[in-house]
Every structure is written in C-alpha cells, then in structure tokens.
Amino acid sequence: MSEAADPGEVEYDEDTGRWRFKPRGLNITWSGTEGYWKMPEKGTDGPAELVQVCWLEIKGSTPKPLSKGERYGLSFKISMAEDKFGWKEAPGFMMAKVGKKGIAKWARINLEDVQRDHEMKVPLGKLRFEVSKKAQDTTLYFGFYEMWSGGWKGGLRIHEAVVEKMPD
Template identity: 40%
Template sequence: MASQSHQKGSRDFGKTIIQITGPDGNGFKIKPKALDIIWGGDPRYWKVPDSDDGPAELLQVCWLEVSGWLELSKLAADKTYKVSFKVSMKPDAFGWSGSPVYLMAKVGGNKFIWKSANISGKPPGEEFIIPEDLKFTVKAADLITGDAKLNFGLYEIWRGRWKGGLVIHEVEISPVPGTTP
C-alpha cells in the first residue's frame, strides 16, 4: 500500500483548532496537525507530529507550501483579524538566505492578500511570528459568499532552492485590537 506524500490536515475542533477568548474577541490557534503540508506525508522531507499538539519540522524541501482554512462563520462580521505563523529555526537551518517566505490569506471569494518575510539569520530555538511587525489583516465582512472560508498559507516555491530547519508551532488568527463589529 502506497503512502500519501502530502499531509491533509485533521480538522478536529477543540484539539487541532482551539478557540481562544480575549478582550478583543475570539481568536483561534491552529496546530500543525490541522494544516495541509505539501510533502508532509514523506518522512524524508518533514517530521510531522503524531499528537494533535506537537510542532511540524521541515527537514528539507525545495517547495514550501503549508496551508489551512477556517470557516468565516467562526469570525465576527466587520472585524479585522491578523493571521500569523509561530515558528522557530533549528541550529542546522539552511537555504533561507535570499529566499523570503510569503504569508497569504484570502477571505471568501476575494483576492489573496500577502506579505513577505525574511527568516534567514533568526536565532536558533527562539520562537518568532511571521509576519513580525507587518500588519496583515483580513476583514470578515461578508459571511454569505460562495466560499465562506478564510484560506491562509505560508509559501516559498519560487526560488527552487533546497531549504530546511523551519519548525512550525501553530497558526494564530486573532482580532486586531480596537476594531469592533
């Protein structure tokens, strides 16, 4: 029996997708087990967690594509949200110099919005957020569309260079303070 070379996310609300409540409204933490990871099913390229809670470790790929989605019905209408990946680098990380990563998001049937981030030179073992200081917000204004989802992803597919040593801890979707429905 052949194994799948790509990981299809396990969408188990409460285990791999966790709702968090804060002063500005509800947000979500999405664990790597809930993400679709290209080449994530092949242990030569990724070390994916067996548990619902663990991080996913990139061993080596030349095509980085990690994506997921959340139903817009879980977000408040007319509120602005931020999508970010919490990651860290292994001491033996390689291939990131001159290869920025791109974070993209799409609300319903709208166009993708994106930000790039340079992750080369980050201290090994320290968790950081992609994007760091870049504002990346999505507005959940239209909950009644043909595709009522927030689609998001982290990509580096354009350079064709081998890279490794990236650890993905979680994705966070959180309300931007000061925006009200």
C-alpha cells in the same frame, strides 16, 4: 504527498474569536514523507520540522466562517533548527484571503534572519485583513509559501498558526 489537515488539531476560543492551528491542523505539502518533514505526535503541541524541500506550501482554512465586519490578524509561530539551510535567497510569503474568490493579502518574511532555537511570530504585527459586511463567503484561506527559488531548504519549525480578532 501531504496528510489531510486534522480538524481535531484546530482550537477555537469563542470568547476571544481566536483560532489556533497546531501543525497537524494544517495542510503541509510533503508532510507524509519523513525525508521531508518531521511531524509532531497527534494531540501534542510540538512543532513540525522541515527536513528538506524545494517546495514549501503550508495551507489552512477556518472550519467555520469569520464574522462579517470584523478585523482579524494572521500569524505563524516559527523557529529555526540549528542546521537550517537554504533561506538566504528564499524569503517566505504568507497569504490570507477571505472567501475562495477573495483578494489575497501578502506579507514577505525574511527567514534568513530568524534566530536558531528562538520562537517568534511572523509577520511582525500580524498580517491584518477585514471581513466585508457584504461578503458572502467568509471562510479564511491562508498559507505560508516558498516555491519560487527552486532551491532546497530546511530547518524551519512550524509551531502554530493563529487567526484572531483585532481590536478597533
């Protein structure tokens, strides 16, 4: 179904509080099946390219807890292949929640508007959230999804996911 996320494909910059998840550092459903995804070589910066799926589910979590009382932003760097299809009636959705029992924040992404072969960060302005000073579980759980349309889609490229501290 999917390959487990490789912790070696997640980078953390302690000075900036920025996490970078390469495609192999994410849990991508069906990524272990070549007919659905083309995955980059381990240790490279290449994107994961969606061949075709009707169930898009990309998940991740921070290997270490986030800092209490801080504000963060989540973004994915994506692009579309020349032969993209199926996105007209199928927007993507991004989700972020702090702690397994946290309240999810969502952003709707219109993937039909993503230009071919042009890398961009979504959502515009990042999906922003705050870690409560009282939170007990400060692990971030996040994802990128499209599973509700039931239609086949392809051509999406996932270059990275980034979680970073936001200035006040």
